[in-house]
Amino acid sequence: MKKIHIIGLGLLGGSFGLGARQKFPELIITGTDSNPQNLKDALTLGIITEAKDTPDADTDLVILATPADTLGEILLNTLDQVGENTLIFDVGSTKSKLCDLMANHPKRRQYLAAHPIAGTEYSGPKAAFADLLDRKILIICELEKTDLHLKEKAYKLFDALNVKLRFMDPEEHDRHLAFVSHLSHISSFMLGETVLQKMADEKNIFDMAGSGFASTVRLAKSSPAMWAPIFTENKENILAAMDSYISNLTAFRNKIAAGDSKGLYEEMAEINKIRDILDLGK
Template sequence: MKKIHIIGLGLLGGSFSLGAKKKIADLTVTGYDIDPQNQKDALTLEIISEVKETPDLDTDLVILATPADTLGDLLIQTLDTIGPNTLVFDVGSTKSRLTKLVANHPNRAQYLAAHPIAGTEYSGPKAALEDLLDRKVMIICELEKTDLHLKEKAYELFDALNLKLRFMDAEEHDRHLAFVSHLSHISSFMLGQTVLQKMADEKNIFDMAGSGFASTVRLAKSSPAMWTPILTENKENILNALDGYIANLSSFREKIAQSDSQALFEEMAEINKIRDILDLGN
């Protein structure tokens, strides 16, 4: 692999570049971002060597790392213009709409639907980390629809970055992400909102905020520009997740209102089993 082109030079796009350049010798990375400041920062931080709006025809990989609501048009435009030996993959948090959108595109075999389960609450080129993707999970959807030889280019990159590959259906991906990622961000944003509203009356509330609050609300620092389109793109799955979450909150509230200590204890003890699933130990 010699050439990678990245469209969207923020946290994920920048981290792919920094990680790849560290592991793959003589690699040239070009890129483009709609924000001129991101372009400047990406050049300064050596995320890219040159700003280009479109990739060269001999580019090996094109990585699309823009907000979810921009990926559809961008993917089609990219598939329309790339060379015959170029593979395109996106890193978007929703997959079903994209895969349906390009299902009949003549260059569908040059697309790999991918989603790395990696990130921080920060955004932009300055947030990029060369080891962000190390040992993280990369979900691949509809692998069988990608050209056998072209997908080897992606495997070379994923192996260099030490990514762990998982394979699933696009709709299954979106449904699961609504619960384990999208819902957790909504919860964090709404906790932050609730405390900010309280702070309007009680200025000292943050003096009592401990590590539990900080870790729970951390995701509320995430970029609205990234998360607004994710929430609308995966609306149906997120609404289903929210319905279940709100029902559980209401039920838990009722137990507190009734001072039902035994029911509260039993429910929390049952939920404690999530430690085993997440391997958090004691």
């Protein structure tokens, strides 16, 4: 592997670039970003070695790390530009639409549908760091549709970055992510909005915000440019997750309204079992 091209030089794209350069010092990494400042920062920070709008024909890997609603068009355009020995993979948080788009494409074998479960609440190239992907799970969908020899190029990078591979159907991926990732961000954004609305009347409310509030609302600092497209791209699954969440909130509210301390205790004690599940997954 000698050459990588990254489209989208924010947190994920930037971290792939930094991690790849750390593991393969001789690697040529070109890249581009729709934001001129991001491109400038990526060069300054050493995420890429050269700014280029399009990948060279002999590029080994092209990484697509742009907002979810832009990936389809960029993927199709990039496939037209690369040679037959180039593999393209995206890092988007939704997979079904992309896999459907590529189902009958003549260059389907050159595409790998990937999603690293990694990130922070910060965005942009300055938020990127080389170890972001270390020991993180990376989900691959429809692996069998990618050329055996081409996907070895991606495997070499994944192995060097120490990611844990998991394999999943794209519909299953999108359905599960709606509950364990997308809903979490919506909850955080809405908690932040609720408190900000209250702050309009009571200016000192944040003086009483402890670590519990800070950890719960942390995701509300995430990039709207990234998350708004995710919410619309995975709309059906997210709406189902929100319906379940709203139903549970309503039932919990009703227990509080009724002064049902015993019912509240029993429900929270049951929910405490999630601790064992999360500890098991570490």
